[in-house]
Amino acid sequence: MIEKAYAKINLILDIQGKRKDGYHELKSLMIPIEFHDDLKFEPSDSIELESNVYIEHNAIIKVAEIIQTKYQIKQGVKITLNKRIPIGAGLAGGSANISATIRGLNRFWDIKMSLNEQEDLANSLGSDTLFCLHNKRGILTGRGDHIEFLNVEKPIDAITLVCPNISILTKDVFSHYNHSGVHDFQRSVETYLTKGDENVLYNDLLIPAFKTSPKLQEIYDQIQVLGLKPHLSGSGSTLFLFNLSEDEIERLKTIKDIVIIHTQEHQELL
Numbered sequence: 710m711i712e713k714a715y716a717k718i719n720l721i722l723d724i725q726g727k728r729k730d731g732y733h734e735l736k737s738l739m740i741p742i743e744f745h746d747d748l749k750f751e752p753s754d755s756i757e758l759e760s761n762v763y764i765e766h767n768a769i770i771k772v773a774e775i776i777q778t779k780y781q782i783k784q785g786v787k788i789t790l791n792k793r794i795p796i797g798a799g800l801a802g803g804s805a806n807i808s809a810t811i812r813g814l815n816r817f818w819d820i821k822m823s824l825n826e827q828e829d830l831a832n833s834l835g836s837d838t839l840f841c842l843h844n845k846r847g848i849l850t851g852r853g854d855h856i857e858f859l860n861v862e863k864p865i866d867a868i869t870l871v872c873p874n875i876s877i878l879t880k881d882v883f884s885h886y887n888h889s890g891v892h893d894f895q896r897s898v899e900t901y902l903t904k905g906d907e908n909v910l911y912n913d914l915l916i917p918a919f920k921t922s923p924k925l926q927e928i929y930d931q932i933q934v935l936g937l938k939p940h941l942s943g944s945g946s947t948l949f950l951f952n953l954s955e956d957e958i959e960r961l962k963t964i965k966d967i968v969i970i971h972t973q974e975h976q977e978l979l
């Protein structure tokens with residue numbers, strides 16, 4: 710049995726301020742993209758993880774142990790992770806793996822968790838996890854633990870990811886955040902959804918991410934010098950661009966130390 714763990718990008722990320730629990734209140738317009746890790750589930754006596762990439766304290770193990778204990782499951786599971794989503798890249802690779810483990814084990818161990826139970830578990834384990842459980846375009850609020858789904862009339866069909874070889878800790882980026890932006894979130898969302906104007910997209914973590922990684926700013930500036938418009942996903946380090954021509958892609962390829970990935974918005978096929 711295979712479960713796909715889809716990456717996300719934040720089209721808009723608005724930070725509203727710091728909460729008493731240490732997290733930041735945010736508002737974000739998020740979409741899932743057609744770029745994913747694969748998690749394979751097979752029978753085993755214990756909980757085992759095999760992965761093409763070594764990740765210390767891999768969250769998949771922790772989630773499997775929590776579910777096994779909570780639902781008193783007698784069997785084990787061997788999970789094989791094929792990781793493609795870069796780590797610390799603002800693409801929610803970790804959260805996507807957590808949510809895919811919840812979905813996958815619910816099926817594999819035939820637990821029959823309700824959607825509500827899965828959502829509560831996801832929310833208790835991370836911040837983008839609720840979104841990654843559903844993988845549908847939506848507006849996230851709170852610390853990302855509330856979602857309002859949006860109809861997708863026209864999925865975004867040409868998204869280019871620029872992944873610098875930089876792993877950024879979300880915590881470090883938030884520690885550099887010190888003031889609210891000047892944007893009107895609701896208005897920007899409406900303008901984007903009605904007109905598709907990418908100029909209204911923004912990310913309040915852009916400057917904090919540059920402070921965390923000056924190398925990221927260097928790459929961002931190089932892309933702008935090429936006459937292109939990069940956007941930052943989450944707390945970085947991934948930048949994304951829309952509708953690039955062949956010529957623009959060739960120009961992008963002149964930048965050193967980046968990986969370029971062509972993708973599109975993910976849509977569940979009914």
Ligand SMILES: C[C@@](CO)(OP(=O)(O)O)[C@H](O)COP(=O)(O)OP(=O)(O)OC[C@H]1O[C@@H](n2ccc(N)nc2=O)[C@H](O)[C@@H]1O
Binds near residue numbers: 800852881
């Ligand atoms: C910023 C966002 C936007 O989509 O994306 P990423 O770029 O990390 O993917 C997310 O909210 C991140 O989600 P995630 O990476 O799961 O964060 P968590 O593990 O929950 O938090 C790591 C740390 O970041 C800080 N943090 C995170 C989320 C938030 N709303 N406020 C915070 O202040 C806290 O210091 C927290 O301890």
Ligand SMILES: Nc1ncnc2c1ncn2[C@@H]1O[C@H](COP(=O)(O)OP(=O)(O)O)[C@@H](O)[C@H]1O
Binds near residue numbers: 798
């Ligand atoms: N299965 C996993 N996949 C990715 N990251 C994981 C995983 N398990 C634990 N982590 C840890 O989660 C952190 C955040 O990873 P990730 O979600 O890729 O970043 P981001 O929040 O920037 O999207 C990293 O420090 C990483 O070591």
